[in-house]
Amino acid sequence: MQQATLSEIGAGRTHDVINQSAPLVDVNLYQGNRALRDALVHHLGASFDDRELQELGALAGSAHMQQHARLANVHTPELRTHDRQGRRIDQVEFHPSYHALMEAAIRHGLHAAAWVRPAHGHLLRAAGFMLFTELEPSVLCPVSMTYAATPALRANPALHAAWFPKLASTVYDPRFIPADRKSGVTMGMGMTEKQGGSDVRANTTQAVYEQDTPWGRCYRLAGHKWFFSAPMCDAFLVLAQAPGGLSCFFLPRWLPDGTVNALHIQRLKDKLGNKANASSEVEFLGAQAWLVGEEGRGVPQILEMGTHTRLDCALGTAGLMRHALALALHHTAQREAFGRPLIAHPLMRNVLADLAVEVEAAIALALRLAHAFDAEGDPHEAAMRRVLTPVAKYWICKRGSAFAQEAMECLGGNGYVEERGEGVMARIYREMPVNSIWEGAGNVMALDLLRALRKRTGTGADVVDALAAEWAAGRSADARIDRRAAQVLQRLEDGVEEVEARRLAQDVALVTQACLLRRHAPEPVFEAFCASRLEADWGQAFGTLPAATDFEGILARAMPV
Incomplete structure (x- = not known):
């Protein structure tokens, strides 16, 4: 048999793509997960309503949302400490795909459904959280912290009453404006300091009592946080040393009078993974914060x-x-x-x-x-x-x-x-x-x-x-x-x-x-x-x-x- 010449083969044919797998997209991640579905049936019975999970599974497996996940990780958050006139603004800018992912997670209640659903709220929310993680885990940092903040806020009934309705909202509102003008809000947290890590009792951030307010006892905070998660959230739970010992405080980005709180973002963390999420280092320069619970009971x-x-x-x-x-x-x-x-x-x-x-x-x-x-x-x-x-x-x-x-x-x-x-x-x-x-x-x-x-x-x-x-x-x-x-x-x-x-x-x-x-x-x-x-x-x-x-x-x- 006569052998073909190089010109007959053609240079381009050496780049034909064969024996490569197609992308795993446009699949229902819930429907294909037998282990998840059977575990839910064990806890809830075979007749439980899984329509929301079916919808979320299809969304998370879609090519459209997978593209948002890719873009949010490629075009990572950017910190803007000042505007062009030199004014301090301390804002983080995200790619539109980040906001698309956040909107989907909030719309499906992954941040608060457990607190408003009459029965099995944590379990069903857990299933949804796992499905969304398959799509993109980075944006779930502020979603998780918003979910977790609710029980802690109950220790300050005034704050809980003022903030919970918007914490529970399924409308994602990324605008950097006071919380009372937003359709929904998110929360973050700040515990870790340079010198302490897991040993939060070594924290040095100081809290000085200022006055009683409709939200309870207000303090001024001075110090830093080495890991401050999701700095564009609307409020944070943080630890600081008060006269009575290490205490928990509620620190909003915007104050009740409509001014921006004294929270300065020093830099964003350059991390191994979790790229779409903004983790930061911050300083408090007299930032106002409200006591949650009792002084000295910050850790529990x-x-x-x-x-x-x-x-x-x-x-x-x-x-x-x-x-x-x-x-x-x-x-x-x-x-x-x-x-x-x-x-x-x-x-x-x-x-x-x-x-x-x-x-x-x-x-x-x-x-x-x-x-x-x-x-x-x-x-x-x-x-x-x-x-x-x-x-x-x-x-x-x-x-x-x-x-x-x-x-x-x-x-x-x-x-x-x-x-x-x-x-x-x-x-x-x-x-x-x-x-x-x-x-x-x-x-x-x-x-x-x-x-x-x-x-x-x-x-x-x-x-x-x-x-x-x-x-x-x-x-x-x-x-x-x-x-x-x-x-x-x-x-x-x-x-x-x-x-x-x-x-x-x-x-x-x-x-x-x-x-x-x-x-x-x-x-x-x-x-x-x-x-x-x-x-x-x-x-x-x-x-x-x-x-x-x-x-x-x-x-x-x-x-x-």
């Missing part, structure tokens, strides 16, 4: 906010994990290597199935925690909320970065390349560490678990007894759960040293996840989880499921479309 007061944002860290990471898995499955089903699709190769199937099991377990644990937030007044649920908040925040977020790296490997070099924001997998990988660090890194969460286990909740329910009750059904259903649960409960009985706290958090998470999967996951998922996570030789690397695993069943369930 603002931790009321932190408890809810820690829930969102777990939810957000679970959502990112699900989208990374969806991208890996979508790619490997289309990309061929060595004569067949990547997903047909046995070792790749093991990796993908293992990732799918991890996602299912993360979703189950995160939603179980959200369910506990809905059960106000229930002693058992109060105890589970107290113990599972640090456990879920620790374990799900700790698994996130390794998960994203493994999912990226499934795409090979295509996963590593960003190409001006088009590489969604790379964006997910850079995003993963923030939820693990924000609101308390791994050691802080492990220590908080120890505190929870050593104390009784406000309702009088003992958290160790609550854990035993939570695991009882799972222990009777499977010997592996029973064995690991018995070991954990015995360690709690004997006493756990601080040096063992991370291992304890891991084991509490694994036993709880196994019990949840026993209740609402199919047998192949449950069996794979127990055969790997509860066995003594588990090395935590992905792709090490036993050969007898039902890979076909697990992968079919996890496919995004």
Whole structure:
């Protein structure tokens, strides 16, 4: 057979694009997420109304909104400290796509639906939060803080009455104007200072009492915040040292008299990920702020906010994990290597199935925690909320970065390349560490678990007894759960040293996840989880499921479309 010449082949043909996967767009992220839907059915019953989640899933998976996510990360926020005449303005400018994403999140109530929905508000909002995270997590920082600010504001009834109606509004209003002229408002927070980090009691920002007002006791603040999240929010909860000790304050951008508060933005943080969100360093130069709660009770007061944002860290990471898995499955089903699709190769199937099991377990644990937030007044649920908040925040977020790296490997070099924001997998990988660090890194969460286990909740329910009750059904259903649960409960009985706290958090998470999967996951998922996570030789690397695993069943369930 005569060989073709170079001119006959044509130079352009060497650039034909073949054997590349199509983008994962215009899919309903809710409809394709069987793990999420089954977990919701477990908590709410098969007849619950999921029309809002169907709508949000279609929106989050659309090519149109995915383009907004790309642009918001490529065209990052810009700080303008002064106008051209030299006047101090302290404003952050965002790309229009950022505002489009914020509008969608606020319209779907991800910032406040839990406080206005009559039943299951936290759980349904949690599901929506996970879906939106698959689209774009950065804008969910101010959304999460607005959600979390409401219970903390209740300690100042006047402020709560004045601000909650607009905090609960589903109208996004980005204008930099006084709050009483806006259709809706958002809130941020500022705790961290240079010298303290997680040790907020080392904060040096000072608060000096000024006068009583219709909003309560007003103070003047002087100091700084090293991490001040979402500085274009309308108000913030901050910590400062008052005469009575470290206290929580409400600090608005605009004052009741219509003037701008003395909050100066020094610079925006240049971060590894979370690029679309503006994180900043600020100074308070006599800024006015109102006391929330009592002087000296700042840490427990603002931790009321932190408890809810820690829930969102777990939810957000679970959502990112699900989208990374969806991208890996979508790619490997289309990309061929060595004569067949990547997903047909046995070792790749093991990796993908293992990732799918991890996602299912993360979703189950995160939603179980959200369910506990809905059960106000229930002693058992109060105890589970107290113990599972640090456990879920620790374990799900700790698994996130390794998960994203493994999912990226499934795409090979295509996963590593960003190409001006088009590489969604790379964006997910850079995003993963923030939820693990924000609101308390791994050691802080492990220590908080120890505190929870050593104390009784406000309702009088003992958290160790609550854990035993939570695991009882799972222990009777499977010997592996029973064995690991018995070991954990015995360690709690004997006493756990601080040096063992991370291992304890891991084991509490694994036993709880196994019990949840026993209740609402199919047998192949449950069996794979127990055969790997509860066995003594588990090395935590992905792709090490036993050969007898039902890979076909697990992968079919996890496919995004």
